[in-house]
Amino acid sequence: MTQVLENTTTAATALRCKECGERYPIAANHVCEECFGPLEVEYDFSGLDPVSLKAQIEAGPKNLWRYAPLLPAKPYDRSVQGVGFTPLQRAYNLGAELGLDELYVKNDALNPTHSFKDRVVAIATAKAIEFGFDTIACASTGNLAGAVAAAGTRAGLKTYVFVPSNIEPGKILQASIYGATIVPVDGTYDDVNRLASQVADEFGWAFVNINMRPFYSEGSRTLAYETAEQLGWRLPDHVVIPIASGSLYTKITKGFEELIKIGLVKDQTLPAISGAQAQGCNPVAAAFAEHSKEIIPVKQPTTIAHSLAIGSPADGFYSLKIAQQTGGTIEQVTDEEIVDAVQLLARTEGIFTEPAGGVTLATLRKLARQGKIGRDEVTVLYITGNGLKTQSAFDGLIPVPAAITPKLGVFEKWLGQN
Numbered sequence: 001m002t003q004v005l006e007n008t009t010t011a012a013t014a015l016r017c018k019e020c021g022e023r024y025p026i027a028a029n030h031v032c033e034e035c036f037g038p039l040e041v042e043y044d045f046s047g048l049d050p051v052s053l054k055a056q057i058e059a060g061p062k063n064l065w066r067y068a069p070l071l072p073a074k075p076y077d078r079s080v081q082g083v084g085f086t087p088l089q090r091a092y093n094l095g096a097e098l099g100l101d102e103l104y105v106k107n108d109a110l111n112p113t114h115s116f117k118d119r120v121v122a123i124a125t126a127k128a129i130e131f132g133f134d135t136i137a138c139a140s141t142g143n144l145a146g147a148v149a150a151a152g153t154r155a156g157l158k159t160y161v162f163v164p165s166n167i168e169p170g171k172i173l174q175a176s177i178y179g180a181t182i183v184p185v186d187g188t189y190d191d192v193n194r195l196a197s198q199v200a201d202e203f204g205w206a207f208v209n210i211n212m213r214p215f216y217s218e219g220s221r222t223l224a225y226e227t228a229e230q231l232g233w234r235l236p237d238h239v240v241i242p243i244a245s246g247s248l249y250t251k252i253t254k255g256f257e258e259l260i261k262i263g264l265v266k267d268q269t270l271p272a273i274s275g276a277q278a279q280g281c282n283p284v285a286a287a288f289a290e291h292s293k294e295i296i297p298v299k300q301p302t303t304i305a306h307s308l309a310i311g312s313p314a315d316g317f318y319s320l321k322i323a324q325q326t327g328g329t330i331e332q333v334t335d336e337e338i339v340d341a342v343q344l345l346a347r348t349e350g351i352f353t354e355p356a357g358g359v360t361l362a363t364l365r366k367l368a369r370q371g372k373i374g375r376d377e378v379t380v381l382y383i384t385g386n387g388l389k390t391q392s393a394f395d396g397l398i399p400v401p402a403a404i405t406p407k408l409g410v411f412e413k414w415l416g417q418n
Contacts, residue, residue: 050263073126114386115143124208124216139196142171149180224255246315276363278303352387
């Protein structure tokens, strides 16, 4: 049986409503009973000494559990190995093309199932085990399905994943190969999420991004911790993050805030935090452009960036506030710009990203051209998924050379033409 490793502690003290501030005990709960606002984990970091904590982190495992004292769950013995502490790659070639001398790529496509979702699932699974659940599940646009399937199998839990039936076949195959039960749904992600919420209530399963969401979302904070540690315990000047539900965007921000509060970094100012959306599913970017606080849902997303195609983002309003408060921007880009950016990242830095990464890089390029990112600013681009899972998205969009006969003369002629 999977067991929690008891020789660790957590600073999590309660769940707190982001809207009205009502506090609740730590439990599988995600909605405030008073105002129906979202719940998030509250911590008490007052007992943490930054010097000893930094030493503990640096001596810890090369995965996200090196930050265990800052997380809301304890590690467990059958966790998927190698989650987190992904490379922060200095992007010399890409930076030269964009006119940015201090550009870095945080490549979270190198997690075990090739997306950042391994982080959030690790925390949600650990907490589900603490609570005694025997079934784990999710509503997903693809990457989360693979992460939940792998973590559930590894932990010995029954596993179900609910996905829109039109997502990339490679992502459905990945979740299937791990042995999860796949539930394809004829509808958008928002349709899938509504069904999953009903199933969570009816069957009492641990849905990582529904009733376990307060804990699940906290895993994204580790991206902020790693970024700061890999930069020598300092914060960047500007970051660009993809926005789907907005959870990744808001939690990376929370992680940076905590680093300042605890004293793990000397910086006292947050980076400018910019967000990226596809034009075919742009509710947050549209609101930002209109200087509006109202997020108007996109009912039928039309973009190749399926992993960002959440028409009614739960954390959209909070994302707007962060961009405005930190001097960031939330931009949108076309599918053509997405494909071009995917190719740009591959040919300059040797990283093949899924369309979501193309969205993020295309946004970064737009901001650089607009002069919204300075040449000398330390800038971090977050790449959240691997392109090998989404090859079908590029069918017919990227030319493949025709074969030649195996003769030197033919090759020489071909070379002259190319």
